[in-house]
Amino acid sequence: MRIAIAGANGRMGRMLIEAVLGAHDLTLAVALDHAGSPAIGRDAGEPIGRTTGVLITDQLDALAGADVLIDFTRPEGTLEHITACVRHNVKLVIGTTGFDASGKAAIKAASQHIGIVFAPNMSVGVNVTFKLLEVAARILQETYDVEVFEAHHKLKVDAPSGTALGMGEAIARTWGKELDDIAVFDRHGVTGEREAGKIGFSVVRGGDIVGEHTAYFCGPGERIEITHRSASRVNYAAGSLRAARFLGEHSNGQFDMQDVLGLK
Structure with a gap:
């Protein structure tokens, strides 16, 4: 080829x-x-x-x-x-x-x-992570608050990363929702209490970070974190x-x- x-x-x-x-x-x-x-x-x-x-x-x-x-x-x-x-x-x-x-x-x-x-990410490991997120979202449903965190190098020009959005889309799709309808990208000032069923995103840009992504499922008395880190x-x-x-x-x-x- x-x-x-x-x-x-x-x-x-x-x-x-x-x-x-x-x-x-x-x-x-x-x-x-x-x-x-x-x-x-x-x-x-x-x-x-x-x-x-x-x-x-x-x-x-x-x-x-x-x-x-x-x-x-x-x-x-x-x-x-x-x-x-x-x-x-x-x-x-x-x-x-x-x-x-x-x-x-x-x-x-x-x-x-x-x-x-x-695809938002070509890594085999990241795509396995997407599948794990679907499983977690299906079992935990919207009773758990979901936050997506990502970090990349300082030269990356878009935010959140395509992979972070892909993580959110995998969860939203499992819930039968459109990500655009439940995503929260901006928190500043007095925001009020967190609304149930939303997916929050946060971003770090700095240095030469290749890529780090974590989805947090935060529930009563426990927190589940599904993370993928790229070293290369x-x-x-x-x-x-x-x-x-x-x-x-x-x-x-x-x-x-x-x-x-x-x-x-």
């Missing part, structure tokens, strides 16, 4: 390139970066001390040489990539977060033509490759990592 990597000169892009080079069944075919990047024209493996023969480019028509694009960039960049993927019939693994409703609608529309795995981005890369392989069996349609891992 021929793999293209978007954001090839970024931290996640480099990790993905290294993972693809280490996979016996995948080939690095295309490396993309934004126009004006100092990496344009350089070998994609240079930052990790490898020679790949694949030069980083900002030309999206290069995607014609790939089967699957893996994209962990920004929403505006990913939306441009989606158009090019549909044009060249290239499947897509989207790890980008921060899409608004129109962006999500564009992904859904594109999935009528190409296979897309779109390697788990995101490994999950992304599993998603790419999954798309080998799907010509079109929108999927998430729960589909990839058979957790539904």
Whole structure:
């Protein structure tokens, strides 16, 4: 399978390139970066001390040489990539977060033509955590107060993280609710007592934290905490490759990592 990597000169892009080079069944075919990047024209493996023969480019028509694009960039960049993927019939693994409703609608529309795995987090462990949250939410119901905490590095531009929102969505869905109707993102001043059935979110940004997420189920006399901590981005890369392989069996349609891992 021929793999293209978007954001090839970024931290996640480099990790993905290294993972693809280490996979016996995948080939690095295309490396993309934004126009004006100092990496344009350089070998994609240079930052990790490898020679790949694949030069980083900002030309999206290069995607014609790939089967699957893996994209962990920004929403505006990913939306441009989606158009090019549909044009060249290239499947897509989207790890980008921060899409608004129109962006999500564009992904859904594109999935009528190409296979897309779109998930708030590509980590296998995080997706197992989502499943555990569904079990806890089903058993504890709304008699327990739920709070979601997340921490990331200081360069992350969206908040709460896509993973934190995914945790909230897993719980809300189990309760038969829409997250938008029960989420609380802002607490300041005299807020009054906590309203039952709501899900609160809190965020830390600082240093080089890769990612930490905890869901608290707070009940009478006890508290249950379900936590996932990332020590490295390697788990995101490994999950992304599993998603790419999954798309080998799907010509079109929108999927998430729960589909990839058979957790539904």
